[in-house]
Amino acid sequence: MPTGVAFRDVRGQLLDAAERVLLRDGPSALTSRAVTTEADCAKGVLHRHFAEFDAFLAELVLDRVARVEDRAAALRASAGSGTVARNLTRELLEVFDPVAVAVVGLVTSRDGLRARLREARAAGLPILTDAATALAGYLAAERELGRLSADADIDTLAPTLVGAAHMLFADRRGTPPEAEDVRRIVTTVVAGVAQEPPR
Known part of the structure:
Protein backbone atom coordinates (compact mmCIF):
# COMPACT_ATOMS: atom_id res chain seq x y z
CA MET A 1 0.00 0.00 0.00
CA PRO A 2 1.34 3.43 -0.80
CA THR A 3 1.91 5.55 2.26
CA GLY A 4 3.35 8.70 0.75
CA VAL A 5 0.60 9.42 -1.77
CA ALA A 6 -0.77 12.94 -1.46
CA PHE A 7 -4.56 13.10 -1.45
CA ARG A 8 -6.31 16.33 -2.39
CA ASP A 9 -9.53 15.43 -0.61
CA VAL A 10 -8.77 12.57 1.75
CA ARG A 11 -12.18 12.54 3.39
CA GLY A 12 -13.98 12.62 0.07
CA GLN A 13 -11.86 9.80 -1.33
CA LEU A 14 -12.43 7.68 1.74
CA LEU A 15 -16.19 8.32 1.66
CA ASP A 16 -16.32 7.45 -2.04
CA ALA A 17 -14.38 4.26 -1.34
CA ALA A 18 -16.78 3.36 1.48
CA GLU A 19 -19.75 3.83 -0.83
CA ARG A 20 -18.20 1.51 -3.41
CA VAL A 21 -17.53 -1.20 -0.80
CA LEU A 22 -21.03 -0.79 0.63
CA LEU A 23 -22.67 -1.12 -2.78
CA ARG A 24 -20.53 -4.01 -3.93
CA ASP A 25 -20.25 -6.09 -0.75
CA GLY A 26 -22.89 -4.84 1.70
CA PRO A 27 -22.79 -3.43 5.24
CA SER A 28 -21.07 -6.43 6.84
CA ALA A 29 -18.05 -6.01 4.57
CA LEU A 30 -17.56 -2.34 5.43
CA THR A 31 -14.42 -2.27 7.59
CA SER A 32 -11.64 0.28 7.89
CA ARG A 33 -9.31 -2.08 6.05
CA ALA A 34 -11.81 -2.58 3.21
CA VAL A 35 -12.22 1.20 2.87
CA THR A 36 -8.51 1.99 2.84
CA THR A 37 -7.82 -0.88 0.45
CA GLU A 38 -10.52 0.42 -1.88
CA ALA A 39 -9.11 3.96 -1.58
CA ASP A 40 -5.61 2.58 -2.21
CA CYS A 41 -4.11 4.16 0.88
CA ALA A 42 -2.57 3.06 4.18
CA LYS A 43 -4.98 2.17 6.98
CA GLY A 44 -3.48 4.92 9.13
CA VAL A 45 -4.81 7.56 6.73
CA LEU A 46 -8.39 6.92 7.87
CA HIS A 47 -7.42 7.00 11.54
CA ARG A 48 -5.54 10.28 11.11
CA HIS A 49 -8.80 11.92 10.05
CA PHE A 50 -11.34 10.09 12.23
CA ALA A 51 -11.11 9.18 15.91
CA GLU A 52 -12.74 5.80 15.27
CA PHE A 53 -14.36 3.88 12.45
CA ASP A 54 -17.90 4.60 13.67
CA ALA A 55 -17.07 8.33 13.49
CA PHE A 56 -16.10 7.80 9.85
CA LEU A 57 -19.30 5.87 9.17
CA ALA A 58 -21.33 8.62 10.87
CA GLU A 59 -19.84 11.13 8.43
CA LEU A 60 -20.80 8.84 5.56
Missing part, protein backbone atom coordinates in the same frame (compact mmCIF):
# COMPACT_ATOMS: atom_id res chain seq x y z
CA VAL A 61 -24.39 8.73 6.81
CA LEU A 62 -24.56 12.47 7.53
CA ASP A 63 -23.25 13.21 4.04
CA ARG A 64 -26.21 11.33 2.59
CA VAL A 65 -28.59 13.07 5.00
CA ALA A 66 -27.24 16.45 3.84
CA ARG A 67 -28.12 15.51 0.26
CA VAL A 68 -31.73 14.81 1.27
CA GLU A 69 -31.88 18.09 3.19
CA ASP A 70 -30.39 20.00 0.24
CA ARG A 71 -33.15 18.72 -2.03
CA ALA A 72 -35.92 19.56 0.46
CA ALA A 73 -36.00 23.27 -0.45
CA ALA A 74 -36.19 22.50 -4.17
CA LEU A 75 -38.97 20.00 -3.59
CA ARG A 76 -40.96 22.51 -1.56
CA ALA A 77 -40.39 25.15 -4.26
CA SER A 78 -41.91 22.76 -6.82
CA ALA A 79 -45.29 22.98 -5.06
CA GLY A 80 -47.92 24.22 -7.48
CA SER A 81 -46.05 23.04 -10.57
CA GLY A 82 -46.37 19.74 -12.40
CA THR A 83 -48.54 17.29 -10.49
CA VAL A 84 -48.27 16.23 -6.87
CA ALA A 85 -47.85 12.60 -7.91
CA ARG A 86 -45.09 13.40 -10.39
CA ASN A 87 -43.21 15.59 -7.91
CA LEU A 88 -43.40 12.96 -5.17
CA THR A 89 -42.39 10.16 -7.52
CA ARG A 90 -39.35 12.08 -8.74
CA GLU A 91 -38.28 12.89 -5.19
CA LEU A 92 -38.62 9.31 -3.96
CA LEU A 93 -36.61 8.02 -6.93
CA GLU A 94 -33.85 10.49 -6.06
CA VAL A 95 -33.93 9.78 -2.32
CA PHE A 96 -33.68 6.02 -2.76
CA ASP A 97 -30.60 5.85 -4.93
CA PRO A 98 -28.58 2.65 -4.37
CA VAL A 99 -26.12 4.26 -1.94
CA ALA A 100 -28.86 5.74 0.24
CA VAL A 101 -30.64 2.38 0.42
CA ALA A 102 -27.36 0.69 1.40
CA VAL A 103 -26.67 3.37 4.02
CA VAL A 104 -30.06 2.71 5.66
CA GLY A 105 -29.07 -0.97 5.89
CA LEU A 106 -25.72 0.03 7.36
CA VAL A 107 -27.35 2.13 10.09
CA THR A 108 -29.75 -0.62 11.08
CA SER A 109 -26.94 -3.17 11.31
CA ARG A 110 -24.43 -1.29 13.51
CA ASP A 111 -25.22 -0.43 17.14
CA GLY A 112 -22.10 1.73 17.55
CA LEU A 113 -22.99 3.79 14.51
CA ARG A 114 -26.55 4.37 15.73
CA ALA A 115 -25.19 5.50 19.10
CA ARG A 116 -22.79 7.90 17.39
CA LEU A 117 -25.59 9.29 15.21
CA ARG A 118 -27.84 9.86 18.23
CA GLU A 119 -25.15 12.21 19.56
CA ALA A 120 -25.10 14.17 16.31
CA ARG A 121 -28.77 14.52 15.42
CA ALA A 122 -32.36 14.26 16.52
CA ALA A 123 -34.04 10.90 16.87
CA GLY A 124 -35.16 8.91 13.89
CA LEU A 125 -33.64 6.69 11.25
CA PRO A 126 -31.32 8.80 9.08
CA ILE A 127 -32.34 9.29 5.47
CA LEU A 128 -35.82 7.83 6.05
CA THR A 129 -36.73 10.36 8.73
CA ASP A 130 -35.14 13.18 6.74
CA ALA A 131 -36.99 12.16 3.58
CA ALA A 132 -40.28 12.11 5.51
CA THR A 133 -39.55 15.61 6.83
CA ALA A 134 -38.82 16.85 3.30
CA LEU A 135 -42.00 15.28 1.93
CA ALA A 136 -44.05 16.71 4.80
CA GLY A 137 -42.84 20.21 3.99
CA TYR A 138 -43.74 19.75 0.35
CA LEU A 139 -47.14 18.22 1.12
CA ALA A 140 -47.93 21.07 3.51
CA ALA A 141 -47.14 23.57 0.75
CA GLU A 142 -49.42 21.70 -1.67
CA ARG A 143 -52.17 21.67 0.96
CA GLU A 144 -51.82 25.44 1.37
CA LEU A 145 -52.19 25.80 -2.41
CA GLY A 146 -55.35 23.68 -2.37
CA ARG A 147 -53.88 20.82 -4.39
CA LEU A 148 -54.39 18.55 -1.37
CA SER A 149 -57.53 18.61 0.74
CA ALA A 150 -57.52 20.86 3.79
CA ASP A 151 -57.82 17.85 6.10
CA ALA A 152 -54.89 15.95 4.54
CA ASP A 153 -52.93 14.32 7.38
CA ILE A 154 -49.41 15.31 6.34
CA ASP A 155 -47.80 13.68 9.38
CA THR A 156 -49.19 10.32 8.27
CA LEU A 157 -48.87 10.73 4.50
CA ALA A 158 -45.16 11.61 4.46
CA PRO A 159 -43.83 8.60 6.44
CA THR A 160 -46.29 6.31 4.64
CA LEU A 161 -44.85 7.38 1.29
CA VAL A 162 -41.28 6.94 2.53
CA GLY A 163 -41.94 3.55 4.12
CA ALA A 164 -43.79 2.17 1.12
CA ALA A 165 -41.11 3.40 -1.29
CA HIS A 166 -38.32 2.04 0.89
CA MET A 167 -39.93 -1.40 0.76
CA LEU A 168 -39.66 -1.28 -3.03
CA PHE A 169 -35.98 -0.36 -2.98
CA ALA A 170 -34.75 -2.33 0.05
CA ASP A 171 -33.60 -5.45 -1.78
CA ARG A 172 -30.16 -4.22 -2.83
CA ARG A 173 -29.44 -7.36 -4.89
CA GLY A 174 -32.74 -7.33 -6.77
CA THR A 175 -33.81 -5.31 -9.78
CA PRO A 176 -34.50 -1.69 -8.78
CA PRO A 177 -38.12 -0.65 -9.18
CA GLU A 178 -39.21 1.36 -12.19
CA ALA A 179 -40.59 4.89 -11.92
CA GLU A 180 -44.04 3.48 -12.66
CA ASP A 181 -43.84 1.24 -9.57
CA VAL A 182 -43.11 4.27 -7.40
CA ARG A 183 -45.79 6.37 -9.09
CA ARG A 184 -48.38 3.67 -8.42
CA ILE A 185 -47.57 3.76 -4.69
CA VAL A 186 -47.66 7.55 -4.64
CA THR A 187 -51.02 7.81 -6.37
CA THR A 188 -52.51 5.17 -4.07
CA VAL A 189 -51.28 6.90 -0.91
CA VAL A 190 -52.45 10.38 -1.90
CA ALA A 191 -55.65 9.30 -3.72
CA GLY A 192 -57.91 10.24 -0.83
CA VAL A 193 -56.55 13.77 -0.47
CA ALA A 194 -55.49 14.79 -3.99
CA GLN A 195 -57.50 17.66 -5.42
CA GLU A 196 -56.17 17.18 -8.97
CA PRO A 197 -56.50 14.32 -11.43
CA PRO A 198 -53.45 12.01 -11.30
CA ARG A 199 -51.29 12.13 -14.45
Whole structure:
Protein backbone atom coordinates (compact mmCIF):
# COMPACT_ATOMS: atom_id res chain seq x y z
CA MET A 1 0.00 0.00 0.00
CA PRO A 2 1.34 3.43 -0.80
CA THR A 3 1.91 5.55 2.26
CA GLY A 4 3.35 8.70 0.75
CA VAL A 5 0.60 9.42 -1.77
CA ALA A 6 -0.77 12.94 -1.46
CA PHE A 7 -4.56 13.10 -1.45
CA ARG A 8 -6.31 16.33 -2.39
CA ASP A 9 -9.53 15.43 -0.61
CA VAL A 10 -8.77 12.57 1.75
CA ARG A 11 -12.18 12.54 3.39
CA GLY A 12 -13.98 12.62 0.07
CA GLN A 13 -11.86 9.80 -1.33
CA LEU A 14 -12.43 7.68 1.74
CA LEU A 15 -16.19 8.32 1.66
CA ASP A 16 -16.32 7.45 -2.04
CA ALA A 17 -14.38 4.26 -1.34
CA ALA A 18 -16.78 3.36 1.48
CA GLU A 19 -19.75 3.83 -0.83
CA ARG A 20 -18.20 1.51 -3.41
CA VAL A 21 -17.53 -1.20 -0.80
CA LEU A 22 -21.03 -0.79 0.63
CA LEU A 23 -22.67 -1.12 -2.78
CA ARG A 24 -20.53 -4.01 -3.93
CA ASP A 25 -20.25 -6.09 -0.75
CA GLY A 26 -22.89 -4.84 1.70
CA PRO A 27 -22.79 -3.43 5.24
CA SER A 28 -21.07 -6.43 6.84
CA ALA A 29 -18.05 -6.01 4.57
CA LEU A 30 -17.56 -2.34 5.43
CA THR A 31 -14.42 -2.27 7.59
CA SER A 32 -11.64 0.28 7.89
CA ARG A 33 -9.31 -2.08 6.05
CA ALA A 34 -11.81 -2.58 3.21
CA VAL A 35 -12.22 1.20 2.87
CA THR A 36 -8.51 1.99 2.84
CA THR A 37 -7.82 -0.88 0.45
CA GLU A 38 -10.52 0.42 -1.88
CA ALA A 39 -9.11 3.96 -1.58
CA ASP A 40 -5.61 2.58 -2.21
CA CYS A 41 -4.11 4.16 0.88
CA ALA A 42 -2.57 3.06 4.18
CA LYS A 43 -4.98 2.17 6.98
CA GLY A 44 -3.48 4.92 9.13
CA VAL A 45 -4.81 7.56 6.73
CA LEU A 46 -8.39 6.92 7.87
CA HIS A 47 -7.42 7.00 11.54
CA ARG A 48 -5.54 10.28 11.11
CA HIS A 49 -8.80 11.92 10.05
CA PHE A 50 -11.34 10.09 12.23
CA ALA A 51 -11.11 9.18 15.91
CA GLU A 52 -12.74 5.80 15.27
CA PHE A 53 -14.36 3.88 12.45
CA ASP A 54 -17.90 4.60 13.67
CA ALA A 55 -17.07 8.33 13.49
CA PHE A 56 -16.10 7.80 9.85
CA LEU A 57 -19.30 5.87 9.17
CA ALA A 58 -21.33 8.62 10.87
CA GLU A 59 -19.84 11.13 8.43
CA LEU A 60 -20.80 8.84 5.56
CA VAL A 61 -24.39 8.73 6.81
CA LEU A 62 -24.56 12.47 7.53
CA ASP A 63 -23.25 13.21 4.04
CA ARG A 64 -26.21 11.33 2.59
CA VAL A 65 -28.59 13.07 5.00
CA ALA A 66 -27.24 16.45 3.84
CA ARG A 67 -28.12 15.51 0.26
CA VAL A 68 -31.73 14.81 1.27
CA GLU A 69 -31.88 18.09 3.19
CA ASP A 70 -30.39 20.00 0.24
CA ARG A 71 -33.15 18.72 -2.03
CA ALA A 72 -35.92 19.56 0.46
CA ALA A 73 -36.00 23.27 -0.45
CA ALA A 74 -36.19 22.50 -4.17
CA LEU A 75 -38.97 20.00 -3.59
CA ARG A 76 -40.96 22.51 -1.56
CA ALA A 77 -40.39 25.15 -4.26
CA SER A 78 -41.91 22.76 -6.82
CA ALA A 79 -45.29 22.98 -5.06
CA GLY A 80 -47.92 24.22 -7.48
CA SER A 81 -46.05 23.04 -10.57
CA GLY A 82 -46.37 19.74 -12.40
CA THR A 83 -48.54 17.29 -10.49
CA VAL A 84 -48.27 16.23 -6.87
CA ALA A 85 -47.85 12.60 -7.91
CA ARG A 86 -45.09 13.40 -10.39
CA ASN A 87 -43.21 15.59 -7.91
CA LEU A 88 -43.40 12.96 -5.17
CA THR A 89 -42.39 10.16 -7.52
CA ARG A 90 -39.35 12.08 -8.74
CA GLU A 91 -38.28 12.89 -5.19
CA LEU A 92 -38.62 9.31 -3.96
CA LEU A 93 -36.61 8.02 -6.93
CA GLU A 94 -33.85 10.49 -6.06
CA VAL A 95 -33.93 9.78 -2.32
CA PHE A 96 -33.68 6.02 -2.76
CA ASP A 97 -30.60 5.85 -4.93
CA PRO A 98 -28.58 2.65 -4.37
CA VAL A 99 -26.12 4.26 -1.94
CA ALA A 100 -28.86 5.74 0.24
CA VAL A 101 -30.64 2.38 0.42
CA ALA A 102 -27.36 0.69 1.40
CA VAL A 103 -26.67 3.37 4.02
CA VAL A 104 -30.06 2.71 5.66
CA GLY A 105 -29.07 -0.97 5.89
CA LEU A 106 -25.72 0.03 7.36
CA VAL A 107 -27.35 2.13 10.09
CA THR A 108 -29.75 -0.62 11.08
CA SER A 109 -26.94 -3.17 11.31
CA ARG A 110 -24.43 -1.29 13.51
CA ASP A 111 -25.22 -0.43 17.14
CA GLY A 112 -22.10 1.73 17.55
CA LEU A 113 -22.99 3.79 14.51
CA ARG A 114 -26.55 4.37 15.73
CA ALA A 115 -25.19 5.50 19.10
CA ARG A 116 -22.79 7.90 17.39
CA LEU A 117 -25.59 9.29 15.21
CA ARG A 118 -27.84 9.86 18.23
CA GLU A 119 -25.15 12.21 19.56
CA ALA A 120 -25.10 14.17 16.31
CA ARG A 121 -28.77 14.52 15.42
CA ALA A 122 -32.36 14.26 16.52
CA ALA A 123 -34.04 10.90 16.87
CA GLY A 124 -35.16 8.91 13.89
CA LEU A 125 -33.64 6.69 11.25
CA PRO A 126 -31.32 8.80 9.08
CA ILE A 127 -32.34 9.29 5.47
CA LEU A 128 -35.82 7.83 6.05
CA THR A 129 -36.73 10.36 8.73
CA ASP A 130 -35.14 13.18 6.74
CA ALA A 131 -36.99 12.16 3.58
CA ALA A 132 -40.28 12.11 5.51
CA THR A 133 -39.55 15.61 6.83
CA ALA A 134 -38.82 16.85 3.30
CA LEU A 135 -42.00 15.28 1.93
CA ALA A 136 -44.05 16.71 4.80
CA GLY A 137 -42.84 20.21 3.99
CA TYR A 138 -43.74 19.75 0.35
CA LEU A 139 -47.14 18.22 1.12
CA ALA A 140 -47.93 21.07 3.51
CA ALA A 141 -47.14 23.57 0.75
CA GLU A 142 -49.42 21.70 -1.67
CA ARG A 143 -52.17 21.67 0.96
CA GLU A 144 -51.82 25.44 1.37
CA LEU A 145 -52.19 25.80 -2.41
CA GLY A 146 -55.35 23.68 -2.37
CA ARG A 147 -53.88 20.82 -4.39
CA LEU A 148 -54.39 18.55 -1.37
CA SER A 149 -57.53 18.61 0.74
CA ALA A 150 -57.52 20.86 3.79
CA ASP A 151 -57.82 17.85 6.10
CA ALA A 152 -54.89 15.95 4.54
CA ASP A 153 -52.93 14.32 7.38
CA ILE A 154 -49.41 15.31 6.34
CA ASP A 155 -47.80 13.68 9.38
CA THR A 156 -49.19 10.32 8.27
CA LEU A 157 -48.87 10.73 4.50
CA ALA A 158 -45.16 11.61 4.46
CA PRO A 159 -43.83 8.60 6.44
CA THR A 160 -46.29 6.31 4.64
CA LEU A 161 -44.85 7.38 1.29
CA VAL A 162 -41.28 6.94 2.53
CA GLY A 163 -41.94 3.55 4.12
CA ALA A 164 -43.79 2.17 1.12
CA ALA A 165 -41.11 3.40 -1.29
CA HIS A 166 -38.32 2.04 0.89
CA MET A 167 -39.93 -1.40 0.76
CA LEU A 168 -39.66 -1.28 -3.03
CA PHE A 169 -35.98 -0.36 -2.98
CA ALA A 170 -34.75 -2.33 0.05
CA ASP A 171 -33.60 -5.45 -1.78
CA ARG A 172 -30.16 -4.22 -2.83
CA ARG A 173 -29.44 -7.36 -4.89
CA GLY A 174 -32.74 -7.33 -6.77
CA THR A 175 -33.81 -5.31 -9.78
CA PRO A 176 -34.50 -1.69 -8.78
CA PRO A 177 -38.12 -0.65 -9.18
CA GLU A 178 -39.21 1.36 -12.19
CA ALA A 179 -40.59 4.89 -11.92
CA GLU A 180 -44.04 3.48 -12.66
CA ASP A 181 -43.84 1.24 -9.57
CA VAL A 182 -43.11 4.27 -7.40
CA ARG A 183 -45.79 6.37 -9.09
CA ARG A 184 -48.38 3.67 -8.42
CA ILE A 185 -47.57 3.76 -4.69
CA VAL A 186 -47.66 7.55 -4.64
CA THR A 187 -51.02 7.81 -6.37
CA THR A 188 -52.51 5.17 -4.07
CA VAL A 189 -51.28 6.90 -0.91
CA VAL A 190 -52.45 10.38 -1.90
CA ALA A 191 -55.65 9.30 -3.72
CA GLY A 192 -57.91 10.24 -0.83
CA VAL A 193 -56.55 13.77 -0.47
CA ALA A 194 -55.49 14.79 -3.99
CA GLN A 195 -57.50 17.66 -5.42
CA GLU A 196 -56.17 17.18 -8.97
CA PRO A 197 -56.50 14.32 -11.43
CA PRO A 198 -53.45 12.01 -11.30
CA ARG A 199 -51.29 12.13 -14.45
